[in-house]
Structure formats: structure tokens, C-alpha cells
Amino acid sequence: MHEAMFWHKKDNGLVFCELCPKGCSIKDGHRGFCRVRENRGDVLYTLNYGKVSSYALDPMEKKPLYHFYPGNLILSLGTVGCNLRCGFCQNWQIAHGDPNTLKLLPKEAVDLALEQRDKGLPCVGIAYTYSEPFMWYEYVYDTARLAREAGLQNVLVTNGYAKEEPLKKLLPYIDAMNIDVKGFTDKYYKENCVGRLAPVIRTVEIAQRQCHVEITTLLVPGLNDSPEExxxxxxxxxxxxxxxxxxxxxxxxxxxxxxxxxxxxxxxxAYEMAREKLNYVFLGNLGDPSTQNTYCPRCGKLIIKRGGYQTEVVGLAGQACRECGQAIKIKG
Known part of the structure; x- marks a missing residue:
């Protein structure tokens, strides 16, 4: 049990959590919407500090991050809890269930990532993923600072449903984020995720000014896949x-x-519509390698070839297209 950040006590004996837009007012002995922040004796505690439900050494492309250290690996850690309730959740067993966990303190997580390097593996850092990392805030904050000191990269794979103050406090230690934009209407968020769109938009707009950002949208037929949306x-x-x-x-x-x-x-x-205005668009869960590749936005030459999680950089000269010299936004 670890005292939480971003809360205050109310006069009526409740504690008010200020981590995410849910803004839970929590009675003594009760938990917030996320199930992992609890009022004990008028103090808000986080219940999942150091608790890891899932871990793996993943390809960076699995996050998915296609323009951040392509072809490298990253130690991926997840916990329990979430502040949304998406009906299509991919990781519901850990987000909304009660899986077994192991204890991994921040220094141990950093040491584990560094051990992969010592083995000769191209592990560039730690990804906080699988469940919602903002509901693991205190652990992520402590671990990310240690990882930064050790020369490791920090990655968040997140729904972006956080308040501005916690986001800005964490961002100096975050190198990349993949942010789920579930849909692009408030109606979709309310009816399918028990959330709102506006806080996610704000997170993306703030984060993309300070770190590498990629966006993922799961297209659900008849709900968020109209040409207009x-x-x-x-x-x-x-x-x-x-x-x-x-x-x-x-x-x-x-x-x-x-x-x-x-x-x-x-x-x-969706791919063709997006490519009219965006330089880098990809399709996932489709099995079509051509829509996973990176092409030069100017001359159309192949820059990065992908097949599943196999990645080959074929058209880069430094940070530019080898064919025409167009700058290509890739970090690492």
C-alpha cells in the first residue's frame, strides 16, 4: 500500500481523487472507479504500487510504435485497473479482473531492463502498457525517473484519460506515447467507454508537443467507423x-x-482517407503487410518494411529518405 498522489480531503470525510477526469469522491473504506485507489482513514492510497500482472520483452511495433526505435525491443509491464469501461476491451482480464500479480519495485524494473542489454538484446527501455498506466501513476512516475537516470527510454501505452496536472508532471520523463483515441464523438465515449472525448483530445495535444506520439483508433463497425467521423x-x-x-x-x-x-x-x-492528409498511416489486425509499411510522403519510396513484428529499415539515410531527401519523422 502506497499513499497516492493528486487528491485532497473534503470536509464531509470524503477524499477527492484528482488523477483523472472521473473525479471520484471516495468514502472511507471504499475505492474509486478504477478499483485501485482506496480511502483508508481519510487518506487516499494506491493499491497496485509495484504489482505487475503482465510482463514481456516486446517488439516496439507491438505497442504499436512504428516510428520510435523501429526494430528494437522494450520491457513491457502492466498492472491492474482502468478508469474506462470499454465494451470491446482487449485486456479486460487484467483491467477489470483480479489476476495474480508479482512484486517488482521501480529499481528492480530498471535493473531488469538493463539486464536485457547485458544479454546483448536491443532493449531500449520500459513500456507501461497492457492495463492503463495512469492508474499506476505513482509507480510509473518513480520508475520512469530511475529509468531516465539509467539512460533508458520510457513509453506509455494509454487511453489518455488523465487530468492536465498529473500529465504535465509525468511528461518530462516520458519519451513516447501511443494514445488510444477510441472514437471521435462524445456520444461514443459515453455509451461505449463510460468516459468523455475532450480529456483525451487535451492529452494528445499536450503530449505531442513534448514527446513522440502515435495514435491508435480501433474501428468498430457501425459505431465509430463512418466516413464523417x-x-x-x-x-x-x-x-x-x-x-x-x-x-x-x-x-x-x-x-x-x-x-x-x-x-x-x-x-x-479509412486508410485511403487518412493518407490524403497524414504522412504516416497504418492498419493493424488486418494481415496486410503493405498497410504496415512506412513510405516516403514525398516520393512514395519504401522506408521501413514490416511483416508482423519483423521490421527492416530499407530507405533511410540518417533521418531522411534515401531516394529524395525528404525528412522522415522517426526517433531512434
Missing amino acids: IRELVDWVAGMNPDIPVHFSRYFPNYKFDLPPTPVETMHR
């Missing part, structure tokens, strides 16, 4: 920076959703 999403990203990589992922039935998989035609339509 995809166009609004694309226009928003293009208005920030057309170099931000966008991943459209194909939905398959999971958790509480039993809709049929997203039609392949819908995926390709």
Missing part, C-alpha cells in the same frame, strides 16, 4: 501535425461486444 479525426490530427503516425486497428469480438469484425473494406477506406 474518420474525416473529423484525420482533420484534427492533420491540424496538429501531419507527421503524427495514426494506426487504425481492426475490431474483433471481445469482452462484452459480439459485433462481427470490422469489414476489410472499411479499414482500407
Whole structure:
């Protein structure tokens, strides 16, 4: 048990959590929406500090991050708890269940990542992923600072549902984020995720100014895959920076959703629409290697070839296209 950050005590004996937009007011002996922050004696504690439910040495492309240290590995850690309730959740067993966990303190996590390097593996850092890392805030904050001191990269794979103050306090230690933008209407968030769109938009807009950001949107048939909604999403990203990589992922039935998989035609339509205004667009869960590759936005030459999680950099000269000299936004 570890005292939480970002909360205050109310006069009526409740504690008010200020970590995420849920803004839970929590009675003594009760937990917030995320299930991992609890009021004990008018003090808010985080219950998952150092508790790891899942860990692996993953390809960076699995996060997915396609323009951040391509072809490298990253130690990936997850815990329990989430502040959204997406009906299509991919990791619901750990986000909303009660899995077994092991204890891994911040220094131990950093040492484990460094051990992979000592073995000769191309491990560049630590990814906080699988479950929602903002619900693991205190652990991520402590670990990320130690990792930065050790020369490791820090990655968040997140739903972006956080308040501005905690986000800004953590960002100096974060090198890259993949942010799930679940859909591009408030209605979709309310009905399918028990959340709101605006805080996620704010997170993306703040984060992309300070670290490498890629966006993932799971296209769910009939709910968030209309041409109008995809166009609004694309226009928003293009208005920030057309170099931000966008991943459209194909939905398959999971958790509480039993809709049929997203039609392949819908995926390709989103891909073509996005490529009109964005320089780097990818399709996931589709099995089409051509939509996983990076191409030069000027001359169209192949820059990075991908097949599954196999990655080959074929068209870069430094940070530019080998064919035409166009700058290519890739870190690492």
C-alpha cells in the first residue's frame, strides 16, 4: 500500500481523487472507479504500487510504435485497473479482473531492463502498457525517473484519460506515447467507454508537443467507423501535425461486444482517407503487410518494411529518405 498522489480531503470525510477526469469522491473504506485507489482513514492510497500482472520483452511495433526505435525491443509491464469501461476491451482480464500479480519495485524494473542489454538484446527501455498506466501513476512516475537516470527510454501505452496536472508532471520523463483515441464523438465515449472525448483530445495535444506520439483508433463497425467521423479525426490530427503516425486497428469480438469484425473494406477506406492528409498511416489486425509499411510522403519510396513484428529499415539515410531527401519523422 502506497499513499497516492493528486487528491485532497473534503470536509464531509470524503477524499477527492484528482488523477483523472472521473473525479471520484471516495468514502472511507471504499475505492474509486478504477478499483485501485482506496480511502483508508481519510487518506487516499494506491493499491497496485509495484504489482505487475503482465510482463514481456516486446517488439516496439507491438505497442504499436512504428516510428520510435523501429526494430528494437522494450520491457513491457502492466498492472491492474482502468478508469474506462470499454465494451470491446482487449485486456479486460487484467483491467477489470483480479489476476495474480508479482512484486517488482521501480529499481528492480530498471535493473531488469538493463539486464536485457547485458544479454546483448536491443532493449531500449520500459513500456507501461497492457492495463492503463495512469492508474499506476505513482509507480510509473518513480520508475520512469530511475529509468531516465539509467539512460533508458520510457513509453506509455494509454487511453489518455488523465487530468492536465498529473500529465504535465509525468511528461518530462516520458519519451513516447501511443494514445488510444477510441472514437471521435462524445456520444461514443459515453455509451461505449463510460468516459468523455475532450480529456483525451487535451492529452494528445499536450503530449505531442513534448514527446513522440502515435495514435491508435480501433474501428468498430457501425459505431465509430463512418466516413464523417474518420474525416473529423484525420482533420484534427492533420491540424496538429501531419507527421503524427495514426494506426487504425481492426475490431474483433471481445469482452462484452459480439459485433462481427470490422469489414476489410472499411479499414482500407479509412486508410485511403487518412493518407490524403497524414504522412504516416497504418492498419493493424488486418494481415496486410503493405498497410504496415512506412513510405516516403514525398516520393512514395519504401522506408521501413514490416511483416508482423519483423521490421527492416530499407530507405533511410540518417533521418531522411534515401531516394529524395525528404525528412522522415522517426526517433531512434
